[in-house]
Structure formats: C-alpha cells, structure tokens
Amino acid sequence: MQDAGYTIQDMAERCGMTAHTLRYYERVGLIQPVGRARNGHRRYSEADEAWLHFLHCMRATNMPIREMQRYAELRELGDATSLERRKILEDHRTAIATQIVELQQAHALLTHKIANYKKIEQRIRIGGPMIAEPEPDCSLAPAS
Amino acid sequence: MQDAGYTIQDMAERCGMTAHTLRYYERVGLIQPVGRARNGHRRYSEADEAWLHFLHCMRATNMPIREMQRYAELRELGDATSLERRKILEDHRTAIATQIVELQQAHALLTHKIANYKKIEQRIRIGGPMIAEPEPDCSLAPAS
DNA sequence: CCTTGACTTTGAGTGCGCTCAAAGATGTAC
DNA sequence: GTACATCTTTGAGCGCACTCAAAGTCAAGG
Known part of the structure; x- marks a missing residue:
C-alpha cells in the first residue's frame, strides 16, 4: 500500500x-x-x-x-489576515536580528578568550613566568 | 550598613x-x-x-x-585545566557560528515572505486580481 | 499461521532553567 | 516603636517543547 x-x-x-x-x-x-x-x-x-x-x-x-x-x-483564514501575519514575521525578523548581534558579540568574546588560553598554555609549555595577565580567565568585563 | x-x-x-x-x-x-x-x-x-x-x-x-x-x-582548578576549558569555548564558538548561519538564513527567508505579503496587501487595496502567486504563504520550500 | 515492523491513539513523563512561596531576620524612616 | 523594604533559606512549582509508554491495527514475508 x-x-x-x-x-x-x-x-x-x-x-x-x-x-x-x-x-x-x-x-x-x-x-x-x-x-x-x-x-x-x-x-x-x-x-x-x-x-x-x-x-x-x-x-x-x-x-x-x-x-x-x-x-x-x-x-x-486567508489573505484577509495578511497584515497581521506580516507583523508576526516582521517582529520575528527583528528578534532574529537581535539574536544575531548577541551571537556575534559572544563569538568575538570567545575568540579573545581562546587566544588568551593559548597564551597561558604557551607559558606552561615553556615553563615561563606563571604571572598571568589580569584575570586570565573570566575577564572582559561589562563593556567588552 | x-x-x-x-x-x-x-x-x-x-x-x-x-x-x-x-x-x-x-x-x-x-x-x-x-x-x-x-x-x-x-x-x-x-x-x-x-x-x-x-x-x-x-x-x-x-x-x-x-x-x-x-x-x-x-x-x-586553575591553569592546568586551560586546554580543556579552551576546548569547551572552541566548541561553543562553533555552535554559535552554526546558530548565526541558521538565523541569517531565516532572516533572508522572512524578508522574502514579508515582501510577498506586501504584494498581497497591494492586490487587496487596489482590488486587483486575487490570483495569488504559487503558494502565497508558506512557499520557499526545502532548498530556499 | 505467525512474526516483524511501521504505523495508530491517548495520556503521562521528562529535562531544562528558572521562578516563586513561605517564613524569618535585619536595617532605615517616620 | 512600628511599619516597610530588602534581604535570607529551603523546597516546591511551573512553562515549554517535546518524548515516550502502552496497547492496538494492519500488511507483507517466510
């Protein structure tokens, strides 16, 4: 069947x-x-x-x-609801744009932090000075 | 206090x-x-x-x-865990990149559909032909 | 005929991430 | 002194979006 x-x-x-x-x-x-x-x-x-x-x-x-x-x-309900439906999609599109911005910011932050980890690992490998940069980990506070 | x-x-x-x-x-x-x-x-x-x-x-x-x-x-646990922590961040960064792509695709799709709604509304206003384009609403199937 | 497997239904259960309720302590303002 | 706001704790409750369990139907293959 x-x-x-x-x-x-x-x-x-x-x-x-x-x-x-x-x-x-x-x-x-x-x-x-x-x-x-x-x-x-x-x-x-x-x-x-x-x-x-x-x-x-x-x-x-x-x-x-x-x-x-x-x-x-x-x-x-058909075409008569076009306006309202469009509004829903427009609102969602706005929400998406906001999300993209947040994600891009987080992406940049992570790139920065990952680079910092690489530095730390380098110091460990060469047995260099263990005096880490200010806040080796969680820094990049409020604004950044 | x-x-x-x-x-x-x-x-x-x-x-x-x-x-x-x-x-x-x-x-x-x-x-x-x-x-x-x-x-x-x-x-x-x-x-x-x-x-x-x-x-x-x-x-x-x-x-x-x-x-x-x-x-x-x-x-x-301190610097000794740098590698593992970095991996977590790298994985998350990858996940973020994926999300951004999905969001961008959805954004484009919505822009397309919103434009389509505007056309429909135009047709309604001018009392034009109500023969909608193929799938006035949900089209943009699989690939697009 | 019997098993296998993909489907059907209904209603209950799950995991996540909060979110709140209740009861109580403390410090400030009138 | 007493009201009020702001905090404290513990444990329970909630909303969302699935996800699954149980019991049953059906068609094909051996």
Whole structure:
C-alpha cells in the first residue's frame, strides 16, 4: 500500500524532526489534519512539506510554539489576515536580528578568550613566568 | 550598613538577570559562595560581576547550564585545566557560528515572505486580481 | 499461521532553567 | 516603636517543547 505522499518517517527525515514531533505539531494545530492512506497512516503532501520546513525554520530560530500557532491560525483564514501575519514575521525578523548581534558579540568574546588560553598554555609549555595577565580567565568585563 | 560590594539587586540589574537567578547560579555551583555583609546579605565584587557577565553571555547564546558548570569547575582548578576549558569555548564558538548561519538564513527567508505579503496587501487595496502567486504563504520550500 | 515492523491513539513523563512561596531576620524612616 | 523594604533559606512549582509508554491495527514475508 502506498496511496501517494510521504510517510511520517520520510517526512520526519526530510524536515529534520522526529515522527513524534510531527504528530505533536498536528495535535496542537500547527498543521492541519494530514491526509491518510487507506490503512489510516498519515501521508504528507509536498505542500505539507513546504509548510513543515517553514515551521522548522521558525522553531530553529526560537519562535515560540504559541506564536507559530497564532500564525497558522491566521493562515487558515486567508489573505484577509495578511497584515497581521506580516507583523508576526516582521517582529520575528527583528528578534532574529537581535539574536544575531548577541551571537556575534559572544563569538568575538570567545575568540579573545581562546587566544588568551593559548597564551597561558604557551607559558606552561615553556615553563615561563606563571604571572598571568589580569584575570586570565573570566575577564572582559561589562563593556567588552 | 554596606560592607563594600554590590547588593544582589544591583548585581541583577547590572548583569541582566534576576536576583532569583543569581541565587540559583550560586546554588548550582556556577559561582563560588559570594561574600556577605555583616547582616548576612550577599555582596558581589567586581570580579563576581565580570564572571557573571561571562556566564550571562554564554547562557544568552544557549550554552547549557551543564556545560557552564563543567567550565566553572575547571576554572576552580586553575591553569592546568586551560586546554580543556579552551576546548569547551572552541566548541561553543562553533555552535554559535552554526546558530548565526541558521538565523541569517531565516532572516533572508522572512524578508522574502514579508515582501510577498506586501504584494498581497497591494492586490487587496487596489482590488486587483486575487490570483495569488504559487503558494502565497508558506512557499520557499526545502532548498530556499 | 505467525512474526516483524511501521504505523495508530491517548495520556503521562521528562529535562531544562528558572521562578516563586513561605517564613524569618535585619536595617532605615517616620 | 512600628511599619516597610530588602534581604535570607529551603523546597516546591511551573512553562515549554517535546518524548515516550502502552496497547492496538494492519500488511507483507517466510
């Protein structure tokens, strides 16, 4: 039996989620009840796949399930909800931009600290002076 | 009474955490038992602040508490643990880089979809043809 | 016929990271 | 002196997003 469409396992792999998560998303209304094969098994369409990819992308960037539910709900209502949906996406985009900045700052901080560790390791190897720089570890306080 | 140092409230504000969280971090060993005023209240030092800022930065970039605990533990053991600590930071830096890429991709996707919503709204305003583009909403499937 | 394996459902359980409640001590302001 | 704010402790509770357990159905293979 195949009845056209992807099985839940296929879809899970394609979208980088587990089958558990796919059923969960359906339960909480993130995706409309999915088509079934004659034996009752779920069969996912290409459209389902696109939507699930989108959901995955939003979750991967920390959009709360609640907000995704709201978006999915509006989506069911058609073009009339375009404005509100756009606002959700714009807000999320802003949140993403903020996250990127934080991550970039942390990245820079880590690069700095990693270099510092290399120095410490060098001193240890050559048996050099063990007088560490001010705060060998956790420094780079408030501002930096 | 002041006994030198920041109160827990001060420190919470300075580090962008709550007092609850500061106590929690102390409980779970992320920060060594903090100095006390004569009345038993915590008094945080500048060094505490630097360390807490670092912790905040790591948490804000999704380092698990577990890993922070491991790092804090090694830190107590001094320079001999430099290599292992560096590895932790390098791994986290890698994780951050990955996150940044994901976020950037999502950002681009959202920009695309937001533009699409603007088109839809335009069509609605001018009462134009309501034949939407293929998949007005969730498109931009797998690859894109 | 019997096993195997992929699926189904419902409801409960898990792990993380806080977050709060309750009861009590202390210092400052009126 | 008494109200008030701010802190203290311990242990429990919570929200989120899964994640799993149990019991059952179904189709194919040997």
